[in-house]
Amino acid sequence: MIAALNGAVDDISKAMKLHRVWIALAHEDIGDQHRRTTLGPLWLLVNYVAFVGTFVFVFQPAGKDAAGYAAYVAIGLLVWFYLMEVMSMSVSLFQREESFIEGTTLPLFVYVMRLALQSAIRAGYAIAGCVVILLLSGPAVTSSWLWSGAGLLLILLVTPAMITVFAFLGAFFPDSQFIVGNLLRVGMFFTPVFWVYNGQGGVQEYAYHWNPFTYFLEIVRLPIMDGELPVHAFTVTIIISLATWAMALLLLGRYRKQVIFII
Amino acid sequence: MVSIKLDNVSLVYKLHEKLTLSAPDRRVAGPGGRIEGSGRKQFVQALDGVSFELKAGDRLGLVGPNGAGKTTLLKVLYGIYEPSAGTVAIEGKVDALFNINIGFRREATGRRNIVLRGLISGWTEAEIEEKMEDIIAFSELGDFIDLPFKAYSQGMAARLAFSAATALDPEILLMDEWIGAGDASFQDKAKRRMDELAEKAGIIVLASHSEALIQSVCTKKMTLRSGRIESFTTEPRTRAGKPASSNPFSGIG
Numbered sequence A: 001m002i003a004a005l006n007g008a009v010d011d012i013s014k015a016m017k018l019h020r021v022w023i024a025l026a027h028e029d030i031g032d033q034h035r036r037t038t039l040g041p042l043w044l045l046v047n048y049v050a051f052v053g054t055f056v057f058v059f060q061p062a063g064k065d066a067a068g069y070a071a072y073v074a075i076g077l078l079v080w081f082y083l084m085e086v087m088s089m090s091v092s093l094f095q096r097e098e099s100f101i102e103g104t105t106l107p108l109f110v111y112v113m114r115l116a117l118q119s120a121i122r123a124g125y126a127i128a129g130c131v132v133i134l135l136l137s138g139p140a141v142t143s144s145w146l147w148s149g150a151g152l153l154l155i156l157l158v159t160p161a162m163i164t165v166f167a168f169l170g171a172f173f174p175d176s177q178f179i180v181g182n183l184l185r186v187g188m189f190f191t192p193v194f195w196v197y198n199g200q201g202g203v204q205e206y207a208y209h210w211n212p213f214t215y216f217l218e219i220v221r222l223p224i225m226d227g228e229l230p231v232h233a234f235t236v237t238i239i240i241s242l243a244t245w246a247m248a249l250l251l252l253g254r255y256r257k258q259v260i261f262i263i
Numbered sequence B: 001m002v003s004i005k006l007d008n009v010s011l012v013y014k015l016h017e018k019l020t021l022s023a024p025d026r027r028v029a030g031p032g033g034r035i036e037g038s039g040r041k042q043f044v045q046a047l048d049g050v051s052f053e054l055k056a057g058d059r060l061g062l063v064g065p066n067g068a069g070k071t072t073l074l075k076v077l078y079g080i081y082e083p084s085a086g087t088v089a090i091e092g093k094v095d096a097l098f099n100i101n102i103g104f105r106r107e108a109t110g111r112r113n114i115v116l117r118g119l120i121s122g123w124t125e126a127e128i129e130e131k132m133e134d135i136i137a138f139s140e141l142g143d144f145i146d147l148p149f150k151a152y153s154q155g156m157a158a159r160l161a162f163s164a165a166t167a168l169d170p171e172i173l174l175m176d177e178w179i180g181a182g183d184a185s186f187q188d189k190a191k192r193r194m195d196e197l198a199e200k201a202g203i204i205v206l207a208s209h210s211e212a213l214i215q216s217v218c219t220k221k222m223t224l225r226s227g228r229i230e231s232f233t234t235e236p237r238t239r240a241g242k243p244a245s246s247n248p249f250s251g252i253g
């Protein structure tokens, strides 16, 4: 246990010393994905705005609920797309990095940070779109928006741990790549991304309270929608984040030298 | 002091370690390491009780049939694989050339790739900046250095890889078989650089099927077979004035 922790800390601190490597590689990745396109990474923004527009157009409720719905969906999709991209990219992370893992002695956490940074940059374009939608669609700008910022920061901080856990899962249990992919596709309907929970019963009640992603969404959404700090959602998210980090450190410490033998 | 010391090192590749929902497939036996076990618990003994010592100035040639364990041994020396048993003690800064394409991005230019490769090897930006022109000059890639890596031939890629890997004077240089990819004039240059490196009291370990290359570069020769050391000899160098062939790198690749 202690040895595992030491190993994990060693891997992480080596990776932090090599921060130039993952910063450079993450930028290369973004560049490669959009090479020879006219809009470049602005496509990420277009893609996000198109999604929000579609959901608002199709699902906007009539009457008094209509006003905040654009903001509701904009934040919901921002966080959901980010989490979905991180998880679906993570399960195949070590397989994708196979040639680097087999040819260099870079610590595994370098690949984790490379993906974390890449996802953060991509999310940056969606955040720009989200802010514009929020300003246009009307919720009053208050100081509690800062809590939303804190929520985003918390999500960024747990991202490397999430990537680590899912990357080990995908490496040791290859079927999970397909299972996770399918679950994520279905998961959107079981998460309050575009539907609103107003205390109704049935499936939505369970999906709201027992889905960990609900809380990740709500720490960013509630401060802006309700204008106050959602203590419960923050508490749950912090507990989930700490548990994820503990698991990530354990996996990294115990299994990082085995990864090369199984990918 | 630069040195390598291996004591009773073994390495086992376990197959079917992964948890999977599908039925285990049947592996077909081939040459190389011993395949043991069956069903879910198959494994290949790639290295078996390997012990040897190298000190500053040694140039070791690794020979042996396909699957003898040469690449595995080099990767253990580099630190990519942790041995299943035994100990590895290495003093000195190690650089390695396994596969030409490793660490190179197809879309990036040669120049950008040198930067990336340098960062990966732990160089600082200042060191990269300082060595950049040397690396480009040594590789003789000329204007191609500003074209994407995907526009390079294998030989050009080999030039770039070799130039970059040897630019920062690694104390220990590990090379796998592919080093024959460059043309004759580049191979002469490469050989001279390896000589310089060894004269600076570095260690070179080179895996090759070419007897001529081993004889012209190496001072020691180790033959592996099925993961065991079959022989370890000190070679009288034939290179001075009497090269074993005019192009020691021919016949590899």
Ligand SMILES: Nc1ncnc2c1ncn2[C@@H]1O[C@H](COP(=O)(O)OP(=O)(O)O)[C@@H](O)[C@H]1O
Pocket (backbone or CB within 6 Å): B013, B014, B031, B032, B033, B034, B044, B045, B046, B064, B065, B066, B067, B068, B069, B070, B071, B072, B073
């Ligand atoms: N990733 C791997 N998984 C399982 N077996 C491997 C792997 N890599 C090499 N082997 C086995 O280990 C033995 C030694 O391989 P290698 O070191 O590549 O030999 P050489 O470089 O001398 O041709 C061979 O029997 C090979 O089949």
Ligand SMILES: [Mg+2]
Pocket (backbone or CB within 6 Å): B070, B071, B072, B176, B177
């Ligand atoms: Mg080999």
